[in-house]
Amino acid sequence: MQTLYMDYAATTPVDPAVAEKMMQYLTSDGCFANPASRAHMLGWFAEQAVEEARLTVAKSIGCDLREIVWTSGATESNNLALKGIAETRKAQGRHIVTSAIEHKAVLDTCSWLETQGFEVSYLKPNAQGLISVEQVKAALRDDTILASFMWINNELGSINPIAEIGAVLQEQGVVFHVDAAQAGGKVAMDLTALPVDLVSFSAHKFYGPKGIGALYVRRDPALKVAAQMHGGGHERGMRSGTLPTHQIVGMAEALRIATDRLDDDFQHLTQIRRQFWQGVSTLDQIAVNGDLERGYPGILNLCFAGVDGESLLMALKNVAVSTGSACNSASVDPSYVLSGIGLSRDKALGSLRFSWGRFTTENEIEQAVASVKHAVAALRG
Ligand SMILES: Cc1ncc(COP(=O)(O)O)c(C=O)c1O
Incomplete structure (x- = not known):
């Protein structure tokens, strides 16, 4: 896979x-x-x-x-x-x-x-x-x-x-x-x-x-x-x-x-983020941590209410994402960044960071959206 x-x-x-x-x-x-x-x-x-x-x-x-x-x-x-x-x-x-x-x-x-x-x-x-x-x-x-x-x-x-x-x-x-x-x-x-x-x-x-x-x-x-x-x-x-x-x-x-490639990369990432968000935003109780409009388009931090981020990470076997900063990935504490912007412990633990780059394709986004929707539905179900 x-x-x-x-x-x-x-x-x-x-x-x-x-x-x-x-x-x-x-x-x-x-x-x-x-x-x-x-x-x-x-x-x-x-x-x-x-x-x-x-x-x-x-x-x-x-x-x-x-x-x-x-x-x-x-x-x-x-x-x-x-x-x-x-x-x-x-x-x-x-x-x-x-x-x-x-x-x-x-x-x-x-x-x-x-x-x-x-x-x-x-x-x-x-x-x-x-x-x-x-x-x-x-x-x-x-x-x-x-x-x-x-x-x-x-x-x-x-x-x-x-x-x-x-x-x-x-x-x-x-x-x-x-x-x-x-x-x-x-x-x-x-x-x-x-x-x-x-x-x-x-x-x-x-x-x-x-x-x-x-x-x-x-x-x-x-x-x-x-x-x-x-x-x-x-x-x-x-x-x-x-x-x-x-x-x-x-x-x-x-x-x-x-x-x-500054402008090309930025435009590409804006399109990638838009496609991903359009795909996953149909899920219930999903929210953006940060600012969708003004944030850097290569990063999208999402909160899936009622879902444990670590379990979601495990369920998303074919998608390499992070529950917070990679440097802290051994820790089970909620991300101090998410706590720092006022998220509750549960919401912070139910959040994942998706980050894309120059080599990310629309096809990969399509597959990732399907995987995320499937995994969230399974965990909530
Ligand atoms: C904002 C920020 N500062 C510092 C670092 C550390 O960078 P380096 O891996 O080059 O030591 C990172 C890497 O994760 C970062 O994202």
């Missing part, structure tokens, strides 16, 4: 063109040398590949290539941003503002910072999963040094008003970190023009390889981020470690393709 992959928010398959390009940077007949090896030409070629990739990424998100720091993914980028700023700014204040429905890579980092003497305010989102400018304004204090909000929520697809929030933070001199793990390669970005200071990216969310990401660090005005990984002083001292040329080249190629 073919599995219908509807868990693109957890990870995407690598684009075949990206995988092919990466192969050229691995084996002895390719560009495999250490990009930090200055003593020979093979090292220079690898360094050139890394710098070309840096330029490609910078162009795709509208920034200077010196503002890109390679990391292992958004978890590391989030850690580096939050801990790195907390460390350099602690003399100015120890208050941080974030939301209750950020990814664990932000929330757990904030919890750790609390053990180090920082105070964190966790703003409560509205029922659609959004943080408002007014809430942010009200939370700021004289000792607030940093705020962190995600661009697109990984469970709901809700899109925060990043530009508006950033304008308020900039005015108050508060450093603004944005977790764009779900937004990179999905929505248009011009970071130089946007009032943001630090932005996290992860390649495996946009058809690149796992294990590579980046942190955008604003240069004007220059921002000092304390290194969290010590060693050879790579990445202008912010992140030591031998650069994985094949991963970096893969990330850049994936982002280049995603940026070229």
